[in-house]
Every structure is written in structure tokens, then in C-alpha cells.
Amino acid sequence: MRSSRMTVIAAVASAFVAIVMVGVGVSRLRAEDAMPAVGQMAPTFTLPSQDGTPVSLTSYRGKWVVLYFYPKDQTSGCTIEAHNFQQDQSKFDAAHAVILGVSVDNVDSHKAFCTKDGLTFKLLADPDKKVVPEYGSLANYMGMKMAKRNTFLIDPQGKIVKVWTGVDPTHHSQEVLDALAAYEKKS
Numbered sequence: 001m002r003s004s005r006m007t008v009i010a011a012v013a014s015a016f017v018a019i020v021m022v023g024v025g026v027s028r029l030r031a032e033d034a035m036p037a038v039g040q041m042a043p044t045f046t047l048p049s050q051d052g053t054p055v056s057l058t059s060y061r062g063k064w065v066v067l068y069f070y071p072k073d074q075t076s077g078c079t080i081e082a083h084n085f086q087q088d089q090s091k092f093d094a095a096h097a098v099i100l101g102v103s104v105d106n107v108d109s110h111k112a113f114c115t116k117d118g119l120t121f122k123l124l125a126d127p128d129k130k131v132v133p134e135y136g137s138l139a140n141y142m143g144m145k146m147a148k149r150n151t152f153l154i155d156p157q158g159k160i161v162k163v164w165t166g167v168d169p170t171h172h173s174q175e176v177l178d179a180l181a182a183y184e185k186k187s
Helices: 002-033 074-085 089-094 107-117 173-187
Strands: 046-048 053-056 064-070 097-103 122-125 138-141 146-147 151-154 159-165
Touching: 046 122, 046 138, 064 173, 074 089, 074 107, 074 173, 089 097, 089 173, 097 146, 107 122, 122 146, 146 173, 159 173
Parallel strands: 064 097, 097 122
Antiparallel strands: 046 053, 064 151, 138 146, 151 159
């Protein structure tokens, strides 16, 4: 009787520990996936661009920043999104906005993507996956960690004014331009 009682107590204690451990893991996961909200200051960072030079978000104070995260260089959706941003580059310039693309690809991959597709805006490399999670944009696709397709519009003071999640790359550049125009009217 006593040994079966001890077995039950041990089983309950093990289950309790397992539940606590899962809870800790889930809360840690949620903290890493926390996306900065509209109205918050954008988390600052410095990452290398396609030419290897460090790019800091703070160096763009005084300008609008379109900070877009995308899964993978030279894939169909990411190429469409990048081409549309490139096609609209002069409109973003006119709105005093810079485009910064971020993925977990490395500098060499970004360089090849920019060269092959004629991209002139900055693509930032985050292979160590330090910045992507700060923006709640890290996903696990079939065992591979990649950036989610999310975009943050950051005002000239460094505050996030609009967030898009799971964007449609075929229309997204125009959505961002429309939002920029709406914010410019408010100013």
C-alpha cells in the first residue's frame, strides 16, 4: 500500500514538474515572439547590408523607414516583394522613406540576390537571428528558422506607426505607399 502511494505521489510530482517546464518554455517562446506594438519605439539594431557595411536603424532618424522582414532570398514571393519595392523606389524616395529588408540569410546571399535582381535598397543580414525575434518575426518553417513576412512602418522619430503581418507580396509595396501618404496628410 505504501509503495503504491509513493508511486502515485512521484507520478503527480513528475507531472507537475513537466507542466511547469512546459509553461516556462511557452512563456519564453511567447516573449521571443512578442511583436513591438504601434506607438512603441522601434527596437534599435545594427546589421550588415549586402555590401558588408553595418547599417544602424538610428542612422535613419528624420526619415520614414519601411522595415520589412522576409523569409528567403531568391524565392518567388520574396523576389516579387523585392521587385515591387524596387519598382516603387522613386515613390519611397519622394516620401522621404528608406526601405530596409531583413532576412536570416547571410551577406553573400543578399549580395547575390541584389546583383541578380537589380535591387538597390539595403538588404540586411541577420544569420545569428538576433534582430528578427526582437520584431516578433522569427518562424520555424519545416525545421528551418526564417523570418516571417512582416513589415513595420517607422516614423522619422523612430516610433512604429503601422505593422503588417503575413503580407501579400504582390500588393504590399502599394499598401505601404498608401499608408505613408495617409501619415503625410496627417502631418
